[in-house]
Amino acid sequence: MLSNPSAKYRPFAPVNLPDRQWPGRVIDRAPIWMSTDLRDGNQSLFEPMNAERKMRMFKMLCEIGFKEIEVAFPSASQTDFDFVRSLIEDDHIPEDVTIIVLTQAREHLIRRTVESLRGAKRAVVHVYNATSPTFREGVFSMSKPDVVKMAVEAVTLIRQLTAEQPQTQWQLEYSPETFTATELDFAKEVCDAVTAAWGATPQNKVILNLPATVEVASPNVYADQIEWMHRHLARRDSVVISLHPHNDRGTAVAAAEMGLMAGADRVEGCLFGHGERTGNVDLVTLALNLYTQGIAPNLDLSDIDSVVRTVEHCTQLPVHPRHPYAGDLVFTAFSGSHQDAIKKGFARQQPDAVWNVPYLPVDPADVGRSYDSVIRVNSQSGKGGVAYLLETGYGVVMPRRVQVEFSAVVQQHTDTHGGEVLAADIWNLFAQTYLQAAGPVVYREHHLFEYGSAQGMRLVMDIHGVTQVLTGYGNGPIDAAVHALQSAGLGVQVRSYEERSMGASAEGGEARACAFLEIVRPGEAGACYGVGIDGNLITASIRALVSGINRLGVTSVAMAV
Numbered sequence: 001m002l003s004n005p006s007a008k009y010r011p012f013a014p015v016n017l018p019d020r021q022w023p024g025r026v027i028d029r030a031p032i033w034m035s036t037d038l039r040d041g042n043q044s045l046f047e048p049m050n051a052e053r054k055m056r057m058f059k060m061l062c063e064i065g066f067k068e069i070e071v072a073f074p075s076a077s078q079t080d081f082d083f084v085r086s087l088i089e090d091d092h093i094p095e096d097v098t099i100i101v102l103t104q105a106r107e108h109l110i111r112r113t114v115e116s117l118r119g120a121k122r123a124v125v126h127v128y129n130a131t132s133p134t135f136r137e138g139v140f141s142m143s144k145p146d147v148v149k150m151a152v153e154a155v156t157l158i159r160q161l162t163a164e165q166p167q168t169q170w171q172l173e174y175s176p177e178t179f180t181a182t183e184l185d186f187a188k189e190v191c192d193a194v195t196a197a198w199g200a201t202p203q204n205k206v207i208l209n210l211p212a213t214v215e216v217a218s219p220n221v222y223a224d225q226i227e228w229m230h231r232h233l234a235r236r237d238s239v240v241i242s243l244h245p246h247n248d249r250g251t252a253v254a255a256a257e258m259g260l261m262a263g264a265d266r267v268e269g270c271l272f273g274h275g276e277r278t279g280n281v282d283l284v285t286l287a288l289n290l291y292t293q294g295i296a297p298n299l300d301l302s303d304i305d306s307v308v309r310t311v312e313h314c315t316q317l318p319v320h321p322r323h324p325y326a327g328d329l330v331f332t333a334f335s336g337s338h339q340d341a342i343k344k345g346f347a348r349q350q351p352d353a354v355w356n357v358p359y360l361p362v363d364p365a366d367v368g369r370s371y372d373s374v375i376r377v378n379s380q381s382g383k384g385g386v387a388y389l390l391e392t393g394y395g396v397v398m399p400r401r402v403q404v405e406f407s408a409v410v411q412q413h414t415d416t417h418g419g420e421v422l423a424a425d426i427w428n429l430f431a432q433t434y435l436q437a438a439g440p441v442v443y444r445e446h447h448l449f450e451y452g453s454a455q456g457m458r459l460v461m462d463i464h465g466v467t468q469v470l471t472g473y474g475n476g477p478i479d480a481a482v483h484a485l486q487s488a489g490l491g492v493q494v495r496s497y498e499e500r501s502m503g504a505s506a507e508g509g510e511a512r513a514c515a516f517l518e519i520v521r522p523g524e525a526g527a528c529y530g531v532g533i534d535g536n537l538i539t540a541s542i543r544a545l546v547s548g549i550n551r552l553g554v555t556s557v558a559m560a561v
Contacts, residue, residue, distance in 0.1 A: 012217035015184065015224035022223050022262035030290055030298045032240065032266035033283060034068040035061050037311075038083075039102055041274035043073065045315055053314040054083050055092070060310045061271075062094050065299045070100040070126065070268070074116035075109040084116040098122040100173065105129040105154035114161040122169040124207065125162065127154050131190055132178035144186055148193050151176075155197040172198045173207035175244070180212045180221075184228050192234040200238035208233070209268065211244035212255055214277075219251045223258035230263030242266035245281040247273060252281040257289070271311055272319050272326065288325045292361045301325075304367040331364045343388045386410050386426055393423040395502035396430065399516055402529050409433050434531035435543075439550020440464045441490065446542055448477055459484045459542070477538045478517070481545055490549055492519045495527060499537060515540040519548040528552050 037057055042048050049057065054071075061069050071087060072080035084101060087093050099120060103113040105127050117123045129150050136142050142150070155172060162170040174194045176187050191208050200206040210229060212222055226241065233239055243259040243266065245252040256267050269275075273282035284307070287297035301307060304326050308319045321329040338359050345357035355363050387403045390396040398406065409429055414421055421429075442462035449456045451473050457480035459470045472484030482494060496518040501511060512535050520527040530548025534540040 012221060015221060015228055017224045017228055020224055020227055022227050022258060023220075025261045027257065027260050027290065027293070028295065030287070030295060031260055031264065032068065032242075033066055033287070033299060034070060034100065034242070034266060034268040035066045035270065035283065036070040036244075036268050036280060037061065037270045037274065039070040039073055039100075040268075040276065040280055041270040041315070043076075044274055044276045044279070045317070047316060048079075049314055051079070051083060051086070055086075056310060057314040058087065058092065060307065062097055064301065064307065067096055068098050068100060068124070068266075070102060072116070073102045075103055075112040081112070081116050088117070088119050093121070095121075098124060098171070100124040100126050102126045102128070105150050107154075107157060110154060110157050111161065114158065114165075117168065118165060120168050122171075124171045124173050125158050126173035126175065126207075126209070127151075127158060128175035128177045128209075129154070130178050131176040131187060132181035133183075134181060135178055144189075148190055151190050152193050152197045155194050159198060171205070171207065172200075173209055173242070175209040175211055177211065178213045179210045180225060181214070181216050184225060184232075188229060188232055191229070191239075195233075195235050195239060200235050202237050205238050205240050207240045207242050207266065209242040209244050209266075210264075211268075212246050212252070213244075215246055215248035215251065215255070218249070219255035219258050222255040223262040226259045226264050227262035240265045242268060243281075244268040246275060247278040247281065250278070252279070253285050253289070256281045256286055271307065272323065274311075274315060274317065282324075284326055285324045288362060288367070291366070302366065302368055304369065306368070325362065325367060331360065331369055339386075339388060346388075389423040389426050390430060394427050394430075395512075396514055396533075397500045399498050401518065402516055402531070405529055406430065406433065430531075434529070434547050434551070435533060437530070437547045437550040439553070441485075441546050441549050443543055443546045446481070446539070448480075448538060455480050457481045457484050461485075461488070461546075463488055463490075478541050478545065481542050485545070485549065491522060492545075492549055492552065493522055494518070494545070495520055497541070499540070502533065510535050513537040513540040515544040517541070517544040517548050519545070519552060521552060 038054055042054070058069065058071065072084050074081040074084050087099060093099060101113055101116060101123070103109045103125065110127065113125060129147065130136070130139065131147055136144070136147055151174065155174065158172060162168070174191065176182060176190050179187055195206045198206050210226060222245065226243070230236070230241060241264045243256050243264045245255040245259070252273070260267070267281065267283070267286065269281035269283040269286070270279065271284050273279040284301060287299045287301060290297045308326050312318060319326055321327045323330060341358035342360065349357055386407050387398050390398065410421060410426060413429060440463055444460040444462060444467065446460065447458040449458070454473045455476060456471065456473050457477060459481060461468055461470060468488060470484040470488050472480045472482065472487060474480035474483050478494060478497060482492065485492070494517055498516045500514045502514050512533055515532045515537065517530045518527055519530060528548060528551045530544040530546065530551060532540040532543025532547055534543060
């Protein structure tokens, strides 16, 4: 049991920013995106990506639209070094994409890193060193001046080495690692020293990446820290403020969104939040959050299933089925009340109108999902989900009272068998219940004829296995058929009748009609529905009548021998 946390943990001190502006701002444009799937995401894997998987991931990131991709930590392994060389030498880097490599602020690692980039058209060298008291004092035994000196010397060396390769367009990225746990005035001091050492200008901006290396406070505190830096940094017009939130507290997405409101220009992360410990910020969620607010994310996520499959192949990690926007079940409603609301929302949604469907913040079609996967049925489901699957999958638009009746049939099935019921299972249940309803009456054929001002109906039926020819008259085909059946002792009344067009059959035939008849036995309580489907509306209606008679359990009292 967790107890007495106040004796072990201390709340993070708030930022002194009484005139903070970010809470009143809104995000109105997409940030600069930087994918670190191939670096931070890769080094978090139990089995890092091999060359084939790294290349597949890189190509997909380019196709999605990332213009900045952190591809490796080339001084850390020969595999990473060779991957960078392969990208450059084999001309895999699109004209509008800049690759980024990471290095610690150590001379031999910096030299190896810059060497890996030889021949690149554009490249960013991303250097970092830890700045917080915990690391300065507890890990490295360094003073504040020592930390500043390390950062400046690293940047000076990078500037010297990159100047020796003028064929490449170079940019510097600097991260004060553990920024969120660093005193703000000291973080500013280090960052200002770095931009001065690089000679940052509006034409040659330095990327200052301010990471939540470990989430140590609520996301509003991170936003305060970003706004403070945004307002106090020297050479702000020569700086790109970048965010790199980790997810230790589970608030990385909120931290990134608030950080953008606070003045940041750029976000680093991984497609589905991969990264060390609890991961980096989730770029898919961030981008599609913008999209649902009417802001173009400038990333193509219109085939989300393809993105998921590629990431799962490359990382050997599953994407959670309830992952925002991308999970297999994220657009799936099992709850009956949810299904009913979604079905009604789809029915009302106009093609060119603002999206407004209950429980669905984004149109599934926009990310390449079909509507077939939205509503699925299990023991928690209701009539809305059942009706939706029959309508979208088989063209059967059930009247509301039929929905209520048939949902009880599906509920009984799910209670008995458990698990999810697929659309095909529901169709089979529907066919067994209505279209193939077992009983004493089997329809064979009919003949409709005029009889004065009325209509006549001649029915050929098998009743208890005996073929009979029945004749009746009425004010229309259904009334005439009812009277014909009454002559054989099959007395019923039609309480209501509805018909729907189903479109073409699954076999590609002509459009079909689906008839629904609510029938009762005269003088008795209780009613049920019969359903008939046929290319001819009158035939469909007679089939529905026979379906209802069999389901109601009507027995002939006038057997012909």
